[in-house]
Amino acid sequence: MPKINRKVCVAPMMDCTDRHDRYFLRLISKNVMLYSEMISTGAILRGNQKNVLEFSEFEKPVALQLGGSSVKELSKASKIAEDHNYDEINLNLGCPSKKVQKNKFGACLIKEPDLVAECLSGMVNSTKLPVTVKTRIGFDDVEDFEYLDKFIKKIASTGVKTIILHARKAILKGLSPRDNLRIPKLNYGIVKQIKDSNPNLEIIINGGITTTEQIKEHLNNVDGVMIGRSIYQSPYFLADIEREIFNNNEIPTREEIVKKIVEYCLIEVKKGTRVNQVMRHTVGLFHGINGANFWKRYLSDNMLVRDADVSKVNYMLDIVKHNSVNLDFKNLTAS
Numbered sequence: 001m002p003k004i005n006r007k008v009c010v011a012p013m014m015d016c017t018d019r020h021d022r023y024f025l026r027l028i029s030k031n032v033m034l035y036s037e038m039i040s041t042g043a044i045l046r047g048n049q050k051n052v053l054e055f056s057e058f059e060k061p062v063a064l065q066l067g068g069s070s071v072k073e074l075s076k077a078s079k080i081a082e083d084h085n086y087d088e089i090n091l092n093l094g095c096p097s098k099k100v101q102k103n104k105f106g107a108c109l110i111k112e113p114d115l116v117a118e119c120l121s122g123m124v125n126s127t128k129l130p131v132t133v134k135t136r137i138g139f140d141d142v143e144d145f146e147y148l149d150k151f152i153k154k155i156a157s158t159g160v161k162t163i164i165l166h167a168r169k170a171i172l173k174g175l176s177p178r179d180n181l182r183i184p185k186l187n188y189g190i191v192k193q194i195k196d197s198n199p200n201l202e203i204i205i206n207g208g209i210t211t212t213e214q215i216k217e218h219l220n221n222v223d224g225v226m227i228g229r230s231i232y233q234s235p236y237f238l239a240d241i242e243r244e245i246f247n248n249n250e251i252p253t254r255e256e257i258v259k260k261i262v263e264y265c266l267i268e269v270k271k272g273t274r275v276n277q278v279m280r281h282t283v284g285l286f287h288g289i290n291g292a293n294f295w296k297r298y299l300s301d302n303m304l305v306r307d308a309d310v311s312k313v314n315y316m317l318d319i320v321k322h323n324s325v326n327l328d329f330k331n332l333t334a335s
Helices: 019-028 041-046 049-053 071-083 098-102 107-111 113-126 145-156 188-197 212-218 229-233 237-244 254-270 275-282 292-302 310-321
Strands: 008-010 033-035 062-067 088-093 131-136 162-166 202-206 224-227
Touching: 019 033, 019 237, 019 254, 019 275, 041 049, 041 062, 041 071, 049 071, 062 071, 071 088, 071 113, 088 107, 088 113, 098 107, 107 113, 107 131, 113 131, 113 145, 145 162, 145 188, 162 188, 188 202, 212 224, 212 237, 224 229, 229 237, 254 275, 254 310, 275 292, 275 310
Parallel strands: 008 033, 008 224, 033 062, 062 088, 088 131, 131 162, 162 202, 202 224
Antiparallel strands: none
């Protein structure tokens, strides 16, 4: 099995990194590692597997992130993920939402290292795929190196070799998931300490990374970085990452990406996918350049509603075909 390059990863994000978003991101970057949004074991074992697990080979390499705390269910779901040709299985130990805690998975499991070890052992023994973990550096009032290092070593004892650390602790009561992404202070230093204490583990750092300069700085201390919101809000940031981190200058223009995602959308619509399910992920494509507001407005007015008219997608494709260098954003607002 070829080694996975996790130098730069796109974080699993609920309601964001579905298969359509991953296809869109792969159009921009051929080198980053992609992750699914968290899928509960129940959704896989008792739901529609095709709906929750389907993806395109074009997205690869791609990891499936699981949520759960049942050894039996996680083991079964891991084998199913392997059968569906994913490249990695990741266990979510970082989500702090009340709903996730109620189902006993996510960040609340940081308090139960023995259960986590049992779950991971079951997963590792049920699949040939690499099993990885995404977790936080602590929870509530617990944020110290000794506890975290012991937790990491417990995880490593199961055979897990890659650990993604969100450099914030999780506040399990009183904060929303959104607030948990900004209020707990970042502590990059403790992640470096973990890497120094566990040199044989692949340690990926996550949290608050927004520039290629930051990526390069972190790569001096850890094995890889994971980025979430900065990429979802400004997907073409991946072009900078390709150039500056992977030394790849063969990057499609935004206009070329529009053409390809429109073609993909038209194919998906014929399969029963709604236009907004694909195009909602492209809102930030022109972030930071002149005309971005026209792009967002056209999407908002024509493609982000549930019953969006597919003919509007064809109109976008016509614009791209007749504007080989720059999109005419003023025309984008025409009906």
